[in-house]
Amino acid sequence: MGRVEGKVAIITGGTSGIGKATALLLAREGAKVAVTGIKDKEGQKTIDEIKESGGIAKYWHLDTSKEENVSSVLTHAANEFGSIDILVNNAGISGVDKPTHEITEEEWDKVISVNVKGVFFCTKHVIPYMKKAGGGSIINMSSIYGLVGAADIPPYHASKGAVRLMSKNDALLYARDNIRVNSLHPGFIWTPLVEELGSRSPEGAKTFREQLDSLHPLGQIGEPDDIAYGVLFLASNESKFMTGSELVIDGGYTAQ
Secondary structure: OOOOOOOEEEEOOOOOHHHHHHHHHHHHOOOEEEEEEOOHHHHHHHHHHHHHOOOEEEEEEOOOOOHHHHHHHHHHHHHHHOOOOEEEEOOOOOOOOOOHHHOOHHHHHHHHHHHOHHHHHHHHHHHHHHHHHOOEEEEEEOOHHHOOOOOOOHHHHHHHHHHHHHHHHHHHHHHHHOEEEEEEEEOOEOOHHHHHHHHHOOOOHHHHHHHHHHOOOOOOOEOHHHHHHHHHHHHOHHHOOOOOOEEEEOOOHHHO
């Protein structure tokens, strides 16, 4: 307990799945948490759960593809909690699953605006607060698809590869300010979104899950907490000598 005691964390896409698990864990470990997202009802439920457990948190509606919205929310969060020490760039969308030559400009831009511009906007506007605080930790949620291809969802692969190298470059730019920037690369995780996909699959949810399990050498798909604990490590002082790195939590997927 207390691994991020006294720190202030902002989590984008914090209303469900990995984002929600991360918000709950960081709050449990002592952080004041700004939960942000576009699903307001789910966001408030996350805040209620944190408060019921004795944590401190507040929700803000945030579309990370809108720079003015990002700037405003970060300002409000910093005023509310006094500083910003941790940024978890978790918000993201998968986009269309088509071959590259069939994707429209609009479909491409939709993914890039959230997954890449969103990370850029949040990083851009959090840096001054972290400099003022004397340092900080930025955790950018990439993916195994930021490391390897899979012959599907081209815009998503492109976006997560971009996030990986953005993390390394920003790590070098801000190391002198004691601001660490790392990327996290999950394998397939059993989130509500994936569970919903399973329920709609022709073969049924059970077979869908078994197929996903079989992709990982450990024999099972990951859970949101598996990734949340990785975020906690990168957010805490335990990783103080780690920046520009890739933390891969994928059940062995990319080792194949």
